[in-house]
Amino acid sequence: MKNKRQFLFRALAIILILALAAVMFVIGRGHTVYFDNKDAEYDGKEYEAFYKVVVIKDKEKVAKLESDDRGMTDLMGQTLTVTVEITDEKGGESHAHKVSMPVPYSMDGIVINVPALMAGLPAEAYMSEFVPIAAEEEDEDEEVVIDEFEISDDV
Amino acid sequence: MKKINLRQASVPIMFIIICAICIPLSGLSPKMLVNEIVTRMGRNAFLILSLLIPIMAGMGLNFGMTLGAMAAEIALILVCDWQIVSVPGMILAAIISVPISVLLGIFCGKILNRAKGREMITSYIMAFFVNGIYQLIVLYLMGSVIPIKHSTIKLPRGYGIRNTVSLLSMRQKLDNMLAVTIGGVKIPVLTFIIIAVMCLVIVWFRRTKLGQDMRAVGQDMEVARDAGINVERTRIISIVISTVLAGLGMIIYLQNMGNIATYTAHSQIGMFCIAALLVGGASVDKASIGNVFLGVVLFHTMFIVAPRAGAYITGDSMIGEYFRVFVSYAVITVALIMYETNKRRAKSAASQRLQEEQDAESPAGGENS
Numbered sequence: 001m002k003n004k005r006q007f008l009f010r011a012l013a014i015i016l017i018l019a020l021a022a023v024m025f026v027i028g029r030g031h032t033v034y035f036d037n038k039d040a041e042y043d044g045k046e047y048e049a050f051y052k053v054v055v056i057k058d059k060e061k062v063a064k065l066e067s068d069d070r071g072m073t074d075l076m077g078q079t080l081t082v083t084v085e086i087t088d089e090k091g092g093e094s095h096a097h098k099v100s101m102p103v104p105y106s107m108d109g110i111v112i113n114v115p116a117l118m119a120g121l122p123a124e125a126y127m128s129e130f131v132p133i134a135a136e137e138e139d140e141d142e143e144v145v146i147d148e149f150e151i152s153d154d155v
Numbered sequence: 156m157k158k159i160n161l162r163q164a165s166v167p168i169m170f171i172i173i174c175a176i177c178i179p180l181s182g183l184s185p186k187m188l189v190n191e192i193v194t195r196m197g198r199n200a201f202l203i204l205s206l207l208i209p210i211m212a213g214m215g216l217n218f219g220m221t222l223g224a225m226a227a228e229i230a231l232i233l234v235c236d237w238q239i240v241s242v243p244g245m246i247l248a249a250i251i252s253v254p255i256s257v258l259l260g261i262f263c264g265k266i267l268n269r270a271k272g273r274e275m276i277t278s279y280i281m282a283f284f285v286n287g288i289y290q291l292i293v294l295y296l297m298g299s300v301i302p303i304k305h306s307t308i309k310l311p312r313g314y315g316i317r318n319t320v321s322l323l324s325m326r327q328k329l330d331n332m333l334a335v336t337i338g339g340v341k342i343p344v345l346t347f348i349i350i351a352v353m354c355l356v357i358v359w360f361r362r363t364k365l366g367q368d369m370r371a372v373g374q375d376m377e378v379a380r381d382a383g384i385n386v387e388r389t390r391i392i393s394i395v396i397s398t399v400l401a402g403l404g405m406i407i408y409l410q411n412m413g414n415i416a417t418y419t420a421h422s423q424i425g426m427f428c429i430a431a432l433l434v435g436g437a438s439v440d441k442a443s444i445g446n447v448f449l450g451v452v453l454f455h456t457m458f459i460v461a462p463r464a465g466a467y468i469t470g471d472s473m474i475g476e477y478f479r480v481f482v483s484y485a486v487i488t489v490a491l492i493m494y495e496t497n498k499r500r501a502k503s504a505a506s507q508r509l510q511e512e513q514d515a516e517s518p519a520g521g522e523n524s
Binding site for chain 2: 144
């Protein structure tokens with residue numbers, strides 16, 4: 001009886017820890033989100049970049065974009081919630097829009113095209129994966145230092 | 156009132172004197188100095204607390220805490236590659252590091268049971284042995300057998316981990332959570348709460364059946380065995396707890412640093428933690444929570460001011476750098492010599508007492524013969 005109870009408690013503890021780990025996987029997933037204020041094209045229709053876009057996340061201004069600019073911010077979790085302040089033309093009044101959207105778990109870097117987003121287009125139109133341009137292959141391999149007390153040939 | 160043992164207090168007194176001389180020479184403002192000490196206390200205290208339980212079980216200073224540190228580093232590397240950031244990343248790293256630490260702790264404990272009376276040197280050498288396995292995993296298996304996706308972590312050759320892994324996504328996230336600034340000094344409240352909880356757990360643990368068993372084993376293994384305590388199991392548990400706590404402490408340490416020196420971060424950590432504990436007035440067979448905090452303050456004050464004081468005195472900051480490393484090793488050596496001297500003195504006093512008792516019992520028999 002005691003053994004059975006002990007086994008149950010241990011099993012429960014392991015399940016709880018695994019569940020906690022699973023939760024951490026979801027809520028702790030980090031992404032880099034890039035905001036593009038660039039012309040977009042979808043279904044043969046063109047969407048022009050705005051004169052000025054300001055992106056606010058958690059009451060903090062994370063990007064201030066003019067036409068053809070790109071800004072970025074870090075995101076933790078699977079939902080991006082930002083306020084986008086748009087100025088359509090020089091000297092014009094800005095109007096703010098609160099936007100919330102789920103982001104794909106598998107993407108490290110996500111590019112969001114603001115004009116497409118504001119036009120209410122589907123996610124595939126305004127969201128794409130950021131693929132870093134492959135850096136030139138490093139000529140030399142990094143020398144790994146594994147022993148601080150390594151005896152060199154000079155000794 | 157508790158009497159202060161001057162012999163035991165000699166190391167802290169010496170460090171107080173060194174600090175008292177070096178602080179004015181260093182030219183550091185009190186605010187900056189306090190800031191540094193508070194930061195280092197949050198960074199190191201948990202790691203040093205992990206050393207208390209093996210001392211309680213009579214296993215001396217656990218140089219094998221490095222094993223826990225390696226488990227934590229493996230966990231953090233994986234978490235970094237999976238892009239789990241901030242506090243959730245640290246929690247996940249802790250969850251991953253615990254089973255690795257438990258396995259390493261059991262392994263270490265079993266070997267130490269075969270080397271009773273030589274635990275410190277055995278655990279020290281074992282740390283080197285496990286370091287070899289760690290290097291095999293990190294340098295060859297990660298990226299080739301264990302999937303590693305990001306090129307920022309992986310070596311350019313396609314497998315193995317770079318010398319430094321950035322933990323920018325979790326840097327000081329724990330320290331900054333609930334942090335308050337008083338008089339220009341940042342106090343990492345949440346980190347201190349975690350350390351305080353750990354202290355309470357240790358105090359509670361000492362009063363439990365297992366804690367009492369460990370103390371009994373620490374005092375005399377044979378008597379403990381006669382009292383029905385499973386000595387070997389108790390010793391293994393103490394090493395497992397120490398290794399697990401060292402792993403968790405290493406995560407706190409590295410989140411504060413903001414990067415992992417993949418191949419060297421763990422190698423010095425055991426040495427500096429043990430030195431700090433000894434500077435706090437602990438010995439090989441006796442240590443308290445008070446020793447941990449006094450040790451962190453004194454040892455790290457010396458660490459902060461020594462290079463600057465060295466630069467002031469000799470014009471070369473490297474002298475101070477050498478001095479602090481020299482002192483770290485020297486304090487461990489002195490503690491070990493003192494421990495061995497006391498042990499031999501106690502042994503010879505006991506044999507002398509026995510001799511006197513035998514002489515007192517057999518004068519008549521001696522005369523008759």
